[in-house]
Amino acid sequence: MKLFFTTILFVFTAYLSHGQQFVKNIGNPGINDGVTCLQLEDGNLFVSGYSGKQCYLAMLDTGGDLLWKKYFSFSEHQNFISDFIKEGNDIILCGYGHNAGTDVFDEFFVRYNFEAHKIVWARKTSINIKPNNIHRYKGNFIITGDEFAKGKFGLCFLNIQAKNGRLNDFTTWYYTGHESASNSLIFEGKLISGGRYGLRPKSDKYRASISQFNADDFSQIQSNYFLNSKQDFSRAYLSDFVLSGDTIIAACYSNNSGIDNQYSLSLLNTLKDGTVNWNYEYKIPGYSSLTVRDMLQVDEGYYVFGYTKSPKEQLFLAKFDKAGYPLSTTLIGGAYSDNVLLDQGRFLASADGNLFIGAQSKNLGVMGDYDSFIIKIKEDEAWSDSCLASIQVPLKMFAYEELIEGTLSLLEYDTAFKELNIAFEQGASKAEINQFICKQQTPEETDLSGISFENIAFNNTVFLMDASLSMNKSDRMPILKQSLYRLLQFMRAEDEISAVIFSDQAELVLDAVSAKEIDKIKLKIDSLATGGQSDIIAGLQLGYKVAKSNFEAAANNRIIVASDGDLSFGKLQEIEDFLKKNQTENIAFTIFLFNNSSTYYSQLKAISTPIGGEVFVVNASNIEEILLGQLRAKKQ
Known part of the structure; x- marks a missing residue:
């Protein structure tokens, strides 16, 4: 397969600013919580997340005012909502309960009417999957995720009925090594799934993968994997992807040095048949890692969102044109320890020139306590805030002259399932919301300018x-x-x-x-x-x-x-x-x-x-x- 590359080192120096409009802490102080999914629908912002062992749904207007928030417990374990879609006054969601430290999952599927604030139906199956995405398809819903069985993960697809949540069909595909899906979409009857693939059983040497299946019967069409290095110790994870015409553009993070937690951002452009058009890697000078979590397609190109590591953990927001060239890169961090982390899900949305970001922050935390927060920023306006620092940084760009790629054969594996109605607990509506992240108590700083430990015992x-x-x-x-x-x-x-x-x-x-x-x-x-x-x-x-x-x-x-x-x-x-x-x-x-x-x-x-x-x-x-x-x- 012939690939075309231009070797280039690109350092961006002219930046596009983003005007911040608000920073909202929608967390529950004193309890671990975080955002797992954020969507703009009908002029309102719908947010899902977790709080302690519960999960929650919330609706805000685009000015940041909280309209309602509901807490739920669908599992005895830690509850996560991984994705949802809105239909009229209903939200149809998929999620799971996870027994921490194990590979045990309680998957659940729920239809919630937010006008009446009641559950229409709620079901779970005993397949042991971690759902990732939900899609409307031919009057029903298709859910994609990862099933854990036989000591490894496989791609799992479910079809459930819209009227009652009952399971129509499901199929799991297993690779030779581990397989994990991060995102999926349906286009012209094809179910396209992106994620990571382990070349060998019980190996963490993953490759970015894109697979296609028939959305009607989940039969395999093709599956491809990619890596921008031939080194055996390298790893690549595909976090998200979008369709643009006849091409797939994927946002990945890869580890080409063999050192844990040192990843670079990469963009991959392929045709639907797996032919690679281009593949670039990007690094922020002075930062050891860029972990990608979400991707958003806009008219000018793409936003890629994630977080950095050493010297400190912060959010990053990078914008690229359609050819993969960086237009701007912003680091965003809190005023406390600048320790901003996030979980799985969708975290970016845009409307009318505004960008909305959802994440979880540890910078207000108590011994590992996280808080959910939402940021609204406006393009083409400089911004700063005493609670949330932001700086523009250069992004170095590298092209690769060689790329590993290949096709995969999968084994289909079906599991008997048991369907259950969920006995769930619905928490009371909570209307509290903090205007700014900085609304937490902080110690009054002593003047340390004259502090000395001279003549003091060690x-x-x-x-x-x-x-x-x-x-x-x-x-x-x-x-x-x-x-x-x-x-x-x-x-x-x-x-x-x-x-x-x-x-x-x-x-x-x-x-x-x-x-x-x-x-x-x-x-x-x-x-x-x-x-x-x-x-x-x-x-x-x-x-x-x-x-x-x-x-x-x-x-x-x-x-x-x-x-x-x-x-x-x-x-x-x-x-x-x-x-x-x-x-x-x-x-x-x-x-x-x-x-x-x-x-x-x-x-x-x-x-x-x-x-x-x-x-x-x-x-x-x-x-x-x-x-x-x-x-x-x-x-x-």
């Missing part, structure tokens, strides 16, 4: 952090994290930070890490999740073990317990006995209490005073000053 500090569900509030763990991150920049390489978390059990997440390794400390602490109860005994046992193993006689050896005080006070005597037995005069003991409860303060004071410990009631206005005092408490 620190050997163990943070013993309560990671129970009750700490999952914006005025608790995040203000400790933000204060610590600010102070780290003034600390020395010899200062060592350890971190132990405790909830139902205790876990060591940092062991004597130099304070100068700020990125490593932030990565570990930011990735923590809350849940369960507070087993303070397990936390103290591990915390003292770490403190003693890293003990240095001349250092400021200190354990700082961070908790809201909701500990296992049924074991007060056991806690006090443990502290008396294990405490030494050379390891200081401090409690940061994130609670104004006089009862909790008195109880903590009673168990810490006998060993010379201190208890501080901390909040956003005093935490930096108190923490700094603890870190500077011992002179050399």
Whole structure:
């Protein structure tokens, strides 16, 4: 097959700006949530997402006002809505419940009338699939997704009835290796599915793939895979694609260096028969990774949306003309830790010169807490916001002179299924919405301009952090994290930070890490999740073990317990006995209490005073000053 390429290095220097019109936080504070799908229909913005174990549907007007929001539980596991379509006053959605850490999925299909706010029908099957897309086809609905069986994923297609959700037909196609679909569309009776394909069983060396099937009976027409490198360690993932005339344009991210989490953006233009027209790779100088999540076709070309990695995680929005040349690239990040992540789904929509972006942000989070947010920006206008920073960056473009490509043979595999009516719970309508992401409590920043650790003993500090569900509030763990991150920049390489978390059990997440390794400390602490109860005994046992193993006689050896005080006070005597037995005069003991409860303060004071410990009631206005005092408490 003859391919035509022009080798080119293109650095874009003239940028197209985007005018921001609003940033809306539609999340539920204190609970993990995120956007999974966003669509513009009839002048309104429809959004789906997850919140804790529930999923939700919401409708906003294009000015950002929340019109309604409903929470649902269709599965006993974590609920996700992966796609939906609107018909009149009905929303037909597909989704799944996922038992975290397993390959167990509860797929569900629902028709919801948002005018009456009631479920028309709700069904699920026991095929163990993860639905990705839903399409209207010949009076019924076709759903595409991934089925997990026989130790691997395969492409799964379902046909369900519009009137009641009953299953008419389904087929699963298995490749030799793993197969996973990311997006699909129906065109002229053909079901086109894009995703990734593993060349070998039990291998993560994926190739971008585009497959075509007959939409009536799901029979295979053809399947192709692509990779812009012949190296065996390379990987390529197809995230989304669009049709433009007789061509398919796919947005991918690929790893050509063999290093995990270091991906570049790539665009692939092929004919429908798999013939490649062009394939380009793009990188942002100074950023180690571009992970693609969505693609939107507009008159001038294409928007590609995703997120970056090191040196920090941010959203990126890149615009290309129809030939694949970059027109603009914008990095978007929050005002807190610039740690913006997103989940699977559709995240871009456009109308009347406006772009709408849906995602989830960790920059307001508590120990891994995410929030859903929506951004509206307008083309051809510069914008900035105190809550959401944006910068224009160059995008380097490379062409490939060689490309691996091939065709695949698939094995058809049908599974017996059982159909069930869903016993579901519908949450009450919630009308709350935050105007800006910045509407979360943040610590009052102490003037650190004169801070010095000169003549201060080196620190050997163990943070013993309560990671129970009750700490999952914006005025608790995040203000400790933000204060610590600010102070780290003034600390020395010899200062060592350890971190132990405790909830139902205790876990060591940092062991004597130099304070100068700020990125490593932030990565570990930011990735923590809350849940369960507070087993303070397990936390103290591990915390003292770490403190003693890293003990240095001349250092400021200190354990700082961070908790809201909701500990296992049924074991007060056991806690006090443990502290008396294990405490030494050379390891200081401090409690940061994130609670104004006089009862909790008195109880903590009673168990810490006998060993010379201190208890501080901390909040956003005093935490930096108190923490700094603890870190500077011992002179050399």
